[in-house]
Structures are given as structure tokens and as C-alpha cells.
Amino acid sequence: xxSLTDLSLKYRIFMRTYRYRQTDWSxxxxxxxxxxxxxxxxxxxxxxxxxxxxxxxxxxPGGDYSYRVxxxxxxxxxxxxxxxSDAFDSSGIEAxxxxxxxxxxxxxxxxxxxxxxxxxxxFSFMGSITAPGRLVSRTAPEVAAMLREDEVDAVLLTxx
Amino acid sequence: MxxxxxxxxxxxIEKGGIPTVSITLLREVTERVAPPRALFVNRPLGFPxxxxxxxxxxxxxxxxxxxxLSIELRGPALREFPEFKRL
Numbered sequence: 730x731x732s733l734t735d736l737s738l739k740y741r742i743f744m745r746t747y748r749y750r751q752t753d754w755s756x757x758x759x760x761x762x763x764x765x766x767x768x769x770x771x772x773x774x775x776x777x778x779x780x781x782x783x784x785x786x787x788x789x790p791g792g793d794y795s796y797r798v799x800x801x802x803x804x805x806x807x808x809x810x811x812x813x814s815d816a817f818d819s820s821g822i823e824a825x826x827x828x829x830x831x832x833x834x835x836x837x838x839x840x841x842x843x844x845x846x847x848x849x850x851x852f853s854f855m856g857s858i859t860a861p862g863r864l865v866s867r868t869a870p871e872v873a874a875m876l877r878e879d880e881v882d883a884v885l886l887t888x889x
Numbered sequence: 890m891x892x893x894x895x896x897x898x899x900x901x902i903e904k905g906g907i908p909t910v911s912i913t914l915l916r917e918v919t920e921r922v923a924p925p926r927a928l929f930v931n932r933p934l935g936f937p938x939x940x941x942x943x944x945x946x947x948x949x950x951x952x953x954x955x956x957x958l959s960i961e962l963r964g965p966a967l968r969e970f971p972e973f974k975r976l
Contacts, residue, residue, distance in 0.1 A: 736934075744917075744918060749893055749918065749921040749922050750893060750897060750922070751896070751897075751900070751921075751922055751923050752896070752897050752899075752900025752901055752904065752924075753900070753904070754899075754900040754901075754903040754904045754924070754925050755962075756962065757903055757908070757925045757961075757962035758903055758906050758907055758908040758909075758925075759908055759958070759959060759960070759961050759962070760908045760958035760959050764952075764955055764956070764958070764959075767955075767958075769955065772895075772898055772899075772902070774891045774894045774895050774898075792890070792894075812891070814890075814891075816934060817891075817933070817934035817935035818933055818934065818935040818936075819935055820935070820941075821935050821936045821940070821941045822935060822941075824941040824942065825941035825942050827938070827944075827947060828936060828937065828938050828939075828940075828941050828947070829937055829938070831938055831947055831951060833944075834938075834944060834947045834948050834951055835951070837944065837948060838948060838951065838952070843952065844955065854894060854898065855894075856890055856891030856892075856894045856895070857890045857891070857894075858890055858893070858894050859890055861893065861894065861897050864894065864897060864898065865897050865901060869897065869898045869901035869902070870901055870905070872898065872901075872902070873901050873902045873904075873905035873907070874905070876902060876905070876907055877905060877906065877907065881907055882907070882908075883907070883908055883909075883910075883955060883958050884899075884902050884907055884908070884909045884910075885909075885910060885911070885912075885951065885954055885955065886895045886898065886899050886909060886910070886911035886912070887895070887911070887912045887937040887938070888891035888892045888894070888895045888911070888912065888913065888914065888915075888934075888937060889891055889934065889935050889937060
């Protein structure tokens with residue numbers, strides 16, 4: 730059961746008093762084709778990076794707002810986990826990277842024609858960002874542009 | 890803060906014209922961040938698709954989330970993954 734009452738006191742106090750930011754996304758988009766023909770991409774905040782990429786930097790004040798491109802077909806077992814927040818139990822994503830970046834699952838769903846195809850690029854952010862200004866103004870728009878370049882129809886996002 | 894980051898990135902992608910859906914493990918936070926579509930999975934933080942190495946469960950959660958993409962939004966849409974419903 731994940732609810733605010735399960736978290737340690739320090740996070741509970743923070744989460745109750747923090748002023749959450751919202752983005753204005755209205756009126757919103759809608760998937761106008763069957764899922765069986767849609768190209769799907771994943772964006773996670775598990776802080777995954779590939780061995781050849783620089784790891785996330787958890788000493789940046791306000792949080793590391795950068796992202797890593799995870800090409801489809803990457804070896805999931807080689808991913809490193811940058812999100813070391815003690816607010817969550819990382820044993821699951823250490824054992825199975827699909828738990829947050831389900832590329833093997835998407836390929837299974839494409840094979841059984843439940844989705845159309847898997848996008849060529851997926852994206853990994855670090856979740857622990859308390860000052861999200863540059864995330865919203867800079868890095869998230871860059872990722873949105875790459876998803877449009879890849880003609881992605883649908884995006885699944887996962888926190889940890 | 891993962892849930893706020895997810896909601897903000899999601900809003901930017903949705904605004905850019907691609908329909909989005911996120912998993913949430915913290916319903917209260919997602920209600921405050923108000924992203925376009927979210928599926929509440931009643932599992933601990935760190936387990937967005939339910940369980941490690943449980944492919945059928947992971948696929949069921951992914952499909953339940955992706956099915957929300959055909960919702961024409963009038964406001965934020967939040968559903969709960971039925972197998973983990975809170976009693």
C-alpha cells in the first residue's frame with residue numbers, strides 16, 4: 730500500500746506542505762487510432778542510465794533535470810539506477826528493470842498485436858527534482874520534440 | 890518527488906500533442922499535480938508495474954493504462970487498477 734501515511738515522517742511533512750507544481754496541458758490530446766496500430770514510448774523517472782552515459786548527479790541543488798535517451802533494444806540489465814532516494818524501495822527495479830522501463834513487455838505486446846509498435850527511443854529522468862523550473866522549460870520540451878520526431882502515438886510514464 | 894516530475898513531464902508531452910498516461914503509486918500527490926491521465930496502482934513506491942519478473946501482471950497494468958488514452962479529456966482522468974483496489 731503506497732500512501733502518504735506509509736512514508737517516513739520527514740517525507741510526509743514535506744509532501745503535505747510542499748506546493749506542487751502543475752502544468753497547463755488543456756485541452757489534452759487523444760489517441761485516435763486503435764492501440765493495435767499505435768507506436769508506444771516510455772518515459773520513466775527511475776534515473777536509469779546506460780554504462781556509456783554519464784550518471785545522474787544527485788548533488789545538483791533542486792535536482793538533476795537532465796535526461797538520458799534509452800534506445801530501444803538496449804540491454805536492460807546493463808542500466809544503472811541513478812535514483813537513490815531513500816523514499817522508495819529500489820529492490821524491485823534492481824531485480825527487474827522492466828518494472829519501470831517495460832521494453833520487454835512492450836515488445837511482447839507488439840508481437841501479440843495488442844500495440845502497434847515500440848518507439849525507437851525511450852527517456853529516463855531522475856525523479857527527485859524539488860525545483861522543476863528547468864525541467865518544465867527546457868528538458869521536458871526537448872523530449873516532447875524527440876517523441877514527435879519519432880512519430881510516437883502514445884506515451885506511458887512511470888515514477889518509482 | 891518522482892510523481893511531480895512525472896506529472897510535469899507528462900503535461901509538457903501532452904501539450905505537445907501526444908496523448909499520455911502515467912502510473913501513480915501516490916494517489917494524493919497525483920491528485921494535486923493533476924496530469925492528464927493516471928492509473929493508480931496500489932503498490933509500494935518503487936513498484937510501478939506491480940512486481941519484478943511478473944510479466945502477466947506488468948502487461949495487464951500497461952494495457953489498463955494505455956486503454957485510458959482514448960479518453961476525451963474534460964479534466965484530469967484518474968482510474969484505479971482494479972486488481973489492487975483498496976478495501
